[in-house]
Amino acid sequence: MYEQVSHAQLNAILDRLSPEVSRADIRHFYTRLGANFYGIHTLFNHLYGQRPDAAERLGDLVERLARAYMDRPEELRYRDMARERDHNWFLSQDLAGMALYCDGFAGDLAGLEACLPYLSELGINLIHVMPILACPPGASDGGYAVSDFRDIDPRAGTLAGLRQLAASLRKRDMLLTLDVVVNHTSDQHEWAQRARAGDQDYQAFYYLFDDREMPDLYEETMPEIFPETAPGNFTWDPTLGKWAMTVFNDYQWDLNYGNPRVLVEMIDIILFWANQGADVVRLDAVAFLWKKIGTQCQNEREAHLILQLMKDCCQVVAPGVLFIAEAIVAPLEIIKYFGEDAIMAKECEIAYNATFMALLWDATATKNAKLLRRGIQNLPAKLDRATWLNYIRCHDDIGLGFDDNDIRASGYEPGPHRRFLVDWLTGGFAGSPARGRPFGVNPRTGDARISGALASLVGLESALEEQDPAAIDRAIEQILLLHGLILSFGGIPLLYYGDEIGTFNDCSFLEDAAKAGDSRWIHRPRIDWERAERRHERGTVEQRLFDGLKRMIAVRKTIPAFADFNNRELLEPEDPRLFAFLRTHPALTSDAVLVVANLGLEPVSLDLPKLCNRGYFQYGQVRDLYTGIIPELAAGQLIMPPSRFYWLTDQRPGAFL
Numbered sequence: 001m002y003e004q005v006s007h008a009q010l011n012a013i014l015d016r017l018s019p020e021v022s023r024a025d026i027r028h029f030y031t032r033l034g035a036n037f038y039g040i041h042t043l044f045n046h047l048y049g050q051r052p053d054a055a056e057r058l059g060d061l062v063e064r065l066a067r068a069y070m071d072r073p074e075e076l077r078y079r080d081m082a083r084e085r086d087h088n089w090f091l092s093q094d095l096a097g098m099a100l101y102c103d104g105f106a107g108d109l110a111g112l113e114a115c116l117p118y119l120s121e122l123g124i125n126l127i128h129v130m131p132i133l134a135c136p137p138g139a140s141d142g143g144y145a146v147s148d149f150r151d152i153d154p155r156a157g158t159l160a161g162l163r164q165l166a167a168s169l170r171k172r173d174m175l176l177t178l179d180v181v182v183n184h185t186s187d188q189h190e191w192a193q194r195a196r197a198g199d200q201d202y203q204a205f206y207y208l209f210d211d212r213e214m215p216d217l218y219e220e221t222m223p224e225i226f227p228e229t230a231p232g233n234f235t236w237d238p239t240l241g242k243w244a245m246t247v248f249n250d251y252q253w254d255l256n257y258g259n260p261r262v263l264v265e266m267i268d269i270i271l272f273w274a275n276q277g278a279d280v281v282r283l284d285a286v287a288f289l290w291k292k293i294g295t296q297c298q299n300e301r302e303a304h305l306i307l308q309l310m311k312d313c314c315q316v317v318a319p320g321v322l323f324i325a326e327a328i329v330a331p332l333e334i335i336k337y338f339g340e341d342a343i344m345a346k347e348c349e350i351a352y353n354a355t356f357m358a359l360l361w362d363a364t365a366t367k368n369a370k371l372l373r374r375g376i377q378n379l380p381a382k383l384d385r386a387t388w389l390n391y392i393r394c395h396d397d398i399g400l401g402f403d404d405n406d407i408r409a410s411g412y413e414p415g416p417h418r419r420f421l422v423d424w425l426t427g428g429f430a431g432s433p434a435r436g437r438p439f440g441v442n443p444r445t446g447d448a449r450i451s452g453a454l455a456s457l458v459g460l461e462s463a464l465e466e467q468d469p470a471a472i473d474r475a476i477e478q479i480l481l482l483h484g485l486i487l488s489f490g491g492i493p494l495l496y497y498g499d500e501i502g503t504f505n506d507c508s509f510l511e512d513a514a515k516a517g518d519s520r521w522i523h524r525p526r527i528d529w530e531r532a533e534r535r536h537e538r539g540t541v542e543q544r545l546f547d548g549l550k551r552m553i554a555v556r557k558t559i560p561a562f563a564d565f566n567n568r569e570l571l572e573p574e575d576p577r578l579f580a581f582l583r584t585h586p587a588l589t590s591d592a593v594l595v596v597a598n599l600g601l602e603p604v605s606l607d608l609p610k611l612c613n614r615g616y617f618q619y620g621q622v623r624d625l626y627t628g629i630i631p632e633l634a635a636g637q638l639i640m641p642p643s644r645f646y647w648l649t650d651q652r653p654g655a656f657l
């Protein structure tokens with residue numbers, strides 16, 4: 001019944017579009033729309049059906065989809081078809097990503113294009129270019145306060161320049177990831193300006209209130225995201241004479257997805273960037289898309305429905321384009337952003353693995369894998385056609401988003417344990433070489449997060465300052481170990497620019513009033529290309545890191561068992577300092593790989609036969625794929641050096657299975 005209604009409606013909409021569009025031109029569009037329209041129609045009605053303008057807005061949405069399809073360059077349409085045929089393409093072990101700021105890494109888009117050989121040298125074939133859309137000068141949350149969703153910031157370049165970058169990347173077989181900031185706009189965006197000028201249609205794009213009554217109700221249950229720099233979730237706008245909901249900074253106005261116009265505009269914008277050549281669209285702050293009084297205004301069911309709608313629409317126009325969910329929320333909530341109760345990913349194909357990231361920092365600070373193992377054990381299996389984005393550092397802070405039960409089960413108390421982690425990572429704990437900074441400290445709740453560059457957090461900066469060769473070696477090993485885990489865990493490893501040469505904290509942000517209050521700027525550096533040159537000098541820190549990572553990436557690409565098919569088995573070695581898992585190729589057509597890491601500071605022995613319980617190991621039979629060495633085994637005991645990892649295969653075919 002529903003289906004009949006919806007198809008009748010669909011045909012009416014398409015008839016309106018002709019003769020502008022001949023059905024023949026949009027054959028693929030028509031087929032895909034037919035396949036997805038039931039979902040689109042149902043979701044749309046669920047969210048907006050009670051509104052008098054629902055049918056009109058749905059018509060508008062379909063029209064925008066048709067136009068976006070017609071605008072889609074032919075080359076990208078072919079790419080869509082190829083990816084539809086090979087629809088698990090992004091689960092491959094071949095991908096290795098890096099997130100970077102265009103200005104900090106290379107000045108501007110043209111500079112970035114000139115730096116592509118550097119990225120290729122390292123083996124990177126996916127880049128996430130941090131926000132480069134137009135944003136106001138001064139404070140703009142690192143580009144996450146967008147003032148024009150359809151233009152490149154002139155400081156970065158032009159739209160033509162971006163298209164050229166996308167074309168160069170395609171020639172190199174590299175993927176482009178761009179942000180679409182779906183949750184909010186800058187208060188300088190045209191929509192906000194029109195709202196300020198009194199246009200009620202645009203006022204309805206935001207959450208605006210005349211007095212404190214509603215804001216106070218919301219505040220009862222909404223947490224604060226930036227308690228130090230932007231306390232509360234509402235900002236008084238004197239021109240407008242209203243309170244605007246501003247969950248993040250006071251100049252970022254939250255969009256109101258209760259209004260279907262907002263959804264239609266944002267879908268159109270996502271498709272616009274897909275058509276400029278983005279292979280992957282990173283959807284920012286997706287947990288926040290639906291606000292409801294009496295809730296935390298995060299992870300609401302409607303936020304998921306909105307993402308499903310966005311995905312369904314993208315399937316119609318640009319099915320080769322993937323979504324990344326940036327949802328830095330509790331472990332059991334993150335996984336829902338792949339889509340629930342579905343075999344295929346129905347929301348975002350990729351999600352930030354914030355759980356693994358935080359657990360890795362726990363293991364680094366505690367020098368054991370107790371919580372790491374527990375957290376991974378309790379990480380639910382994800383959907384088949386979905387994958388993690390595994391990372392150690394990114395442009396944001398480190399949030400300690402563990403499950404409290406896991407903390408307890410590991411023998412700690414949640415409050416004191418989190419405090420210990422903050423103290424350790426910010427160097428406040430006796431003996432800690434870490435140089436992080438606190439971020440998001442909330443004295444009211446006791447919450448705190450951590451900023452800092454990888455090399456400064458693991459103690460490389462302090463070790464170099466103290467000229468302590470053993471500490472330098474340890475920090476380098478630690479950086480490689482963390483990468484050894486994100487590259488083998490299953491999912492797309494996302495390196496953070498600068499880490500490949502051990503870039504330290506950059507304190508220059510303190511001199512800029514627009515940045516000084518936000519310690520995340522400490523780890524958003526300008527690359528020192530002279531230092532980067534030292535990667536060619538044997539024995540330098542830069543060379544050891546760069547070559548180590550380069551080798552690791554190259555080796556990863558040759559290991560089919562590292563493709564992500566939920567093919568990871570967590571193992572439980574006796575010593576809590578060890579973290580181990582087995583990766584097997586689902587078709588068993590290639591060797592299994594045993595990943596083992598020693599997070600402690602002393603050598604630890606590992607009983608391989610006992611651990612794997614199936615293979616039998618003798619000296620000379622296991623090889624570490626990363627270094628190529630054959631570690632010595634004495635009666636099956638493998639000695640794991642401190643701060644080291646192995647990617648082990650048995651030399652005999654079929655072993656480990």
Ligand code: GLC
Pocket residue numbers: 141142144145181248284285326395396
């Ligand atoms: C995302 C971004 C973060 C930004 C926030 C608000 O979490 O990663 O940098 O501050 O959204 O846009």
Ligand code: GLC
Pocket residue numbers: 225285326327328396397
């Ligand atoms: C909020 C967002 C998260 C972001 C962080 C930035 O926690 O949920 O996405 O990383 O703010 O500090």
